[in-house]
Amino acid sequence: MKTLVGQERTLGGLPMGVVWGFVATLIFMAGDGLEHAWLSPYLIEKGLTVQQSATLFAVYGAILAIASYFSGVLTEMWGPRKVMVIGLVTWLIGQVLFIEYGLKLNNFAIMLPTYGIRGLGYPLFCYSFLVWVTYRSPERILATAVGLFWAAWSGGLYVVGSYFPAYMLPKIGYIGLLWSAVAWVLVGGIVGLIVVKGDVKKEQKGNPKEKLKSLMSGFTICIEQPKVAIGGVVRIINSTGIGSLPIFFPMYLKSNYGFTTEQFLQMWGTMWFANIIFNLIIPYISDKWLGWQKTIQWLGSFGMGVMLLVLLYTPEVFGSSFLALNIAGVLMGIVLCGFVPLSALVASLAPEKKGSAMAIVSFGAGMSYFIAPAIVGLFIGLIGAKGVIWIFAGTYFLGAYLMKFMKLPSEENNKNEIVLEKHAG
Template structure:
């Protein structure tokens, strides 16, 4: 329902501009994700080696991680609109050069740097918008607002970004599909830039070069000033590392050991993300209204993902080849994964005057997962096998649950102190009576 608070129109308590920003995020991420599911096999079929393809995506991931970090602090220093414009331009430049001078001729020397440049795009565009969301959204629905962002992000990258290529590749081919991505990004970029205003984002916003340099470093210094922000960054790494590693090795395991086809795995994986997007709207609402951010991350996100990692491992051992059993596992995995959504709201609330800096740490954690996930698989798959690697990821999820014990908001700590004082007083009174 549309309402008006003061002079600002809202939808469900969120400013209309924020809602349009979700639309922009979805459209941008469709364009960014059109090639993710097929580019590597395509390049290998065209003559590149597996190592060359892996290096291409590693370079992309390296730039993506750097851009993820700077998205938050640059937003505070320069304002969200400028950072979003920079992200859109970087993506468009990288995409056009990658297609025209790299992909068409399979010129690897050109593909490597141009695809890496493209990695600047969505973190600068989408994550700077996310910082803006944390400032513009009322705290009572902040986790819901963040959940809607991730629903739009995932819907563009994993859902539309998967189904659209499946429909269009037979009609326009791989190169044509890559060109069509530009249209998606342009439309999403223009919508986002139009609705987001360059408002002051926090005390760290400044005009001098010295203050802007300090702002760039604030994402690192805030980890010293507020250790809980650093803990949140570690939890964010764990959040994406486990789920991000599964496509590297688990489909091969299901195929070789139990006879699952690639198409069946893609259906399981895609349905998991559909469930994730649907519950991105439900779990954060429950978190805001009843369960609380920290408990949601600890029990639904961390413990839930740890348990579901092991369920995913042992389901085929118990049931053998059973497509629907694995589909059900995927659905539940997608649901519990949404338990991590309130992490953004929680960490940003740890530094209310430096939300951009805190978000830089969270975004860096998301980017670093692109390195850590394949590193764990590469380091341990040969020695301890699939079972051992899955247990590593399950244990990491359980570790994130333990870390959440220390992530209490100031009001929660004050409540604990009041309870402790009350219990201490009761004990003293009891001792006096005795």
């Protein structure tokens, strides 16, 4: 796959197609996120058990992880636009069937496959666009471009996806909100398909065995480039710890310190708002001064391990201070930005197979949706909320250790040259 060339208007060094693609991502993910904060309690209120609700989200997470992997390798084979079309169509089909035959009929057997089908949608649409971004963006600002993507992604999913339902639920209700999500996704999908032009794809001239080889390239590259596999593990750690908090932490805060669910959601939204702002700052610092590897290792991995523990013990120190909780949340949102250069780093480790490398990163992002609730479910009954947070903090510290091995070839060459010069001297 080769980088597209040609005359095109730019904004801050980024092609305008990429910039508008960020807008499309935000709109698409806003639609995808409109039910995340309330669907589980709504289903339980309608008669489902907690176990059934957990199963629904586990199935969704497993399918999302598979789609996240294939988003990269299919983009290599077919180009981003075809994969984005598949993502848009499967999301719409899954959403309509989930509403009409799952929720309205309160039929759990239909909810499982239809919500699962919807889980194919956003990874195929958004992550294939992210692969395109890694090819279209100049390397000197690649981490910044990836940061803008994740700012758009989280801004849609967590910020618009939280505040829009809070305002609209009293006006249009739960089912009406889900139908409004169709409009959001359609608009974002159409904008994305318009701006992503000139597919950057490999020509598949081989037989079916060659195409199967391409599909498996995301895993074989882990053998060829072990650092890509490490990047995938760090990506799992990135989202698993932070993604686990809404599952159990609001109940912990309520039962122990009297914080309401609404207060947790306000803190959660504030945290992600801070994250979006610093998603535009931290990557610039990383590109210009700190470097990708050190940013991920110390700010992202080590910083998140520390901040999870700070968030845990803030109520013990400051009691029911909502201000203190928010300050801890804001700081956590900031250090979380340290993971933004990971996609750029992994893609740069395999410059001729960026799509395959990004498949592993995307697969890691998807797997976190499955692993986070699994860890909580396995351990919260044994060691409680505090113990679970210590587990996730430990995974972040593990990620910091793994990042020692994630230097770019150019950085290792420079280090070797310095060593040789010392020996020569």
